[in-house]
């Protein structure tokens with residue numbers, strides 16, 4: 367929230383006070399320190415009752431002045447409200463907010479503790495350790511997760527406001543979560559007001575020309591799109607920032623020069639064409655030029671580029687040509703104003719075919735009964751979930767068991783309609799605009815299937831978190847889709863009444879995975 371670079375510049379940063387290992391905060395036992403940020407320290411933790419792993423962010427309030435205390439209170443309230451309202455498989459969850467009671471440690475007594483999902487590393491840790499010059503391991507999965515999380519935030523009416531690698535957490539089993547919603551603000555019409563914090567390296571150039579009145583700076587979804595462009599470049603170019611400079615300040619000046627049209631955009635020459643175009647669109651020089659590139663559109667393009675046999679390949683750059691691909695701000699803005707999403711979603715859909723001979727694990731085999739037109743839709747939807755259990759084959763098996771792929775299927779007595787048999791009121795709570803037509807319709811197969819993928823991705827995470835056996839997850843997810851997360855967790859298995867349905871799903875899955 368403050369810039370890490372500025373913090374690093376300080377010669378003697380006083381070490382913040384720390385809780386001893388084994389310290390109890392309500393039902394949670396604190397372990398080793400994971401790291402510290404501008405406001406507090408994050409610890410490993412586990413639930414005292416059943417050992418469930420967690421992370422606890424402790425935000426001391428003792429040494430803060432009244433103004434700072436109010437700002438911190440505001441950030442925490444936002445984080446909690448956001449976490450409650452925007453549950454999603456790619457957004458880290460805050461499970462509880464507690465108060466530290468430690469009279470023997472006055473600096474921490476009364477501190478606020480946020481109990482969250484525990485990650486294994488942040489994207490920043492991975493980028494710091496990466497060799498420059500190529501994508502990090504699992505780059506596609508990370509970008510899909512970040513883009514999907516961001517699209518969900520924007521769809522739910524929130525702006526992240528502090529998207530950067532330190533705020534992307536990587537969990538066990540390839541999970542990707544956006545974190546740190548302290549700066550997330552609900553959209554008020556088209557923008558939200560936030561305290562003037564943020565991180566230089568991921569702030570859009572227009573930030574510097576905005577006045578920050580008493581309400582703070584204006585943050586719009588296009589600021590997150592800019593930050594995504596920077597982050598995607600870092601992920602695909604081994605940590606390399608798209609703007610040159612040895613310090614964050616120098617890089618931000620370079621970004622401003624590009625936005626004024628006095629310097630070109632120089633992207634890493636090794637990026638493949640589609641990704642380069644997507645990043646250039648995200649880095650369009652101002653708010654207006656970025657406006658056509660919504661998070662939904664960006665997420666769909668990331669899926670299209672990274673899923674299937676036509677997935678992007680890093681361009682091989684001959685030594686003589688090795689240099690930087692140069693675009694001017696005017697060219698990037700011009701492409702945006704011409705309505706260029708840099709290759710529309712439909713264009714990209716056309717060339718994504720998820721099946722190949724010798725079907726990769728989890729993909730839909732070519733000789734299956736899954737209608738051809740649905741295969742790319744199912745593949746894209748499944749790959750948006752970074753949890754390995756949610757495969758195209760599992761989604762196809764679920765859909766077959768629900769509707770036998772009939773987009774007009776209906777069961778009015780139980781209010782279930784369409785290819786994924788959504789109950790409209792439940793659909794609305796999770797809805798994804800899968801076909802990018804600006805509407806979320808449970809009768810549209812792309813919308814219904816994308817929403818199904820999102821929902822089963824969340825179920826999968828819920829069941830993992832509840833410690834249900836990994837090998838049973840596909841069956842449990844099928845059961846959860848027919849009942850609820852709570853029913854499956856309470857019964858710690860497939861409820862008797864949905865066993866015949868789950869057996870059907872598992873039979874189809876075995877067929878697709880054969």
Ligand SMILES: Nc1ncnc2c1ncn2[C@@H]1O[C@H](COP(=O)(O)OP(=O)(O)OP(=O)(O)O)[C@@H](O)[C@H]1O
Nearest residue numbers: 367368401402403404408421482483484485488532
């Ligand atoms: N839920 C979590 N699980 C595991 N590690 C986490 C979790 N949340 C944060 N961390 C890690 O703990 C460290 C401190 O995080 P914190 O959010 O306090 O600060 P930051 O994001 O680095 O900076 P700031 O919040 O000041 O912008 C970071 O290394 C971060 O990756």
